[in-house]
Amino acid sequence: MLSTDYLTVSVDGRLEPTTQPVAEAMATLLLVLSALPIGNYQQKAMVRLLGSSTTDLEHLMQRRG
Numbered sequence: 001m002l003s004t005d006y007l008t009v010s011v012d013g014r015l016e017p018t019t020q021p022v023a024e025a026m027a028t029l030l031l032v033l034s035a036l037p038i039g040n041y042q043q044k045a046m047v048r049l050l051g052s053s054t055t056d057l058e059h060l061m062q063r064r065g
Helices: 022-034 040-050 056-064
Strands: 006-011 015-021
Touching (some): 006 022, 015 022, 022 040
Antiparallel strands (some): 006 015
16 A cells, blocks of 8 residues: 555656656556557556556555555
C-alpha cells in the first residue's frame, strides 16, 4: 500500500516532475507515454500497467506494502 495519496511522475524530456493524487498521476503518465512513437504491443503493455483501477502496478505496490 502506498504511504501517501500523492505520486510524483516525470518523463525525461516530455514531462517535468509533477506531484498529483495517485490516480491522476498514473493517468498523466499514461497520457504522456501514449504520445511517444511506440508500437501497438508497447502501447497495450503500458495501458495494462498504468491504466486506471486495479492495474498490475497497483497490485505490485499493494503486495510490497
